[in-house]
Amino acid sequence: MNIREHYSLRALNTFGLEVKARYFCTLATLGGLRTVWQWQQQYPDLPILFLGGGSNMLFVEDFPGLVVHIKLMERTIIGSDAEYTYVKAGAGENWHDFVRWTIDKGLAGLENLSLIPGTVGAAPMQNIGAYGVELKDHAYEIFAVDWKTAEMRHFSVAECGFGYRNSRFKSLEPNRWLIASVTFQLPNKPTWHLDYAGVKEQLTGEVTARSISDAIIHIRQSKLPDPAQLGNAGSFFKNPMISDEHYQTLKEQYPHLSGWVLEEGVKVSAGWLIDQCGWKGKRFGDAGTYERHALVLVNHGQASGAQIWQLALDIIDSVEQRFGITLEPEPNVVGKPMLSQRMPNVVLTQP
Ligand SMILES: Cc1cc2nc3c(=O)[nH]c(=O)nc-3n(C[C@H](O)[C@H](O)[C@H](O)COP(=O)(O)OP(=O)(O)OC[C@H]3O[C@@H](n4cnc5c(N)ncnc54)[C@H](O)[C@@H]3O)c2cc1C
Structure with a gap:
């Protein structure tokens, strides 16, 4: 199994971002893991990322470690x-x-x-x-x-x-x-x-x-936009869960807000919240939201991961200010700590 260097991940992330893996290999059999473990002994401080189709990833920057592309077929x-x-x-x-x-x-x-x-x-x-x-x-x-x-x-x-x-x-x-x-x-x-x-x-x-x-x-x-035509990772935010009291307060102010009552609280539509804040179809350079669905962030061509992440943070801020709800991203965000301070579920690639 070959380990390649400075490998482009453009075809391996559905945002179509031009990012590189410092090291890259394809795992077609479990026996190939031996090579990955040997690599890890050589570079114990570098991270490893298992990658499938890259349709739930946002790379804010190049990946400094080893990307293992999973190709175990059966x-x-x-x-x-x-x-x-x-x-x-x-x-x-x-x-x-x-x-x-x-x-x-x-x-x-x-x-x-x-x-x-x-x-x-x-x-x-x-x-x-x-x-x-x-x-x-x-x-x-x-x-x-x-x-x-x-x-x-x-x-x-x-x-x-x-x-x-x-x-x-x-x-x-x-x-x-x-x-x-x-x-x-x-x-x-x-x-x-x-x-x-x-x-x-x-x-x-x-x-x-x-x-x-x-x-x-x-x-x-x-x-939904086809990632082959317009880079995206599907829904960018999870539908948030809020307390029943919070839901009732918002419902008085926004009668069109719909919610699904569950055991843990009330789940509300992230797409509706974002839409209400006026984000649908907005574009900032090549980073934007899809014209038919505000929940989908898109890359119109040359956006960087950092630009898309900045847009996500701006959306989170505006929804928080208006509704008191903090949206959580659905994709796995890999990148700079300074951009991810607020997000607990972001994988940091640098100490
Ligand atoms: C247009 C579009 C529509 C979508 N619609 C939906 C939808 O309706 N419902 C939904 O749930 N999701 C949806 N998604 C999100 C995405 O398709 C799913 O999350 C999918 O399962 C990601 O698969 P992937 O192989 O691309 O994973 P990747 O993006 O490659 O990886 C995702 C995460 O899984 C880890 N991973 C990958 N493979 C392995 C492995 N073998 N072992 C351990 N960890 C691994 C990665 O490290 C990463 O943390 C959509 C995405 C797009 C682009």
């Missing part, structure tokens, strides 16, 4: 019991291709998660979700390598700490686990999830996993 139908069929996928598999492959095999469950960019291995990191379904609803077990001990460990779903755009891998133990594969349990008798944002309206004919997947592909293509 798709296997393991077996089935009365209720489920079990399917295993390697971390490097393209998520959407894998979803369509399960549909081609006559399996259902993942159709609502069609067209989410990225890889299978990154999907558990933030428990990807869309159109009323999350990865945790169909995940069965995860195999991951412990970076501290070099041991492979198996996690049941209950051990993964899955939450809204969150998992133990993302927040409890960041940078500790290399996810090698994910096994799914797909129901032999599927339950369709159609009550979400226009899915029913888009369906024609018989309801099948394929027709739902096709409908969702159509809806997503009409709502």
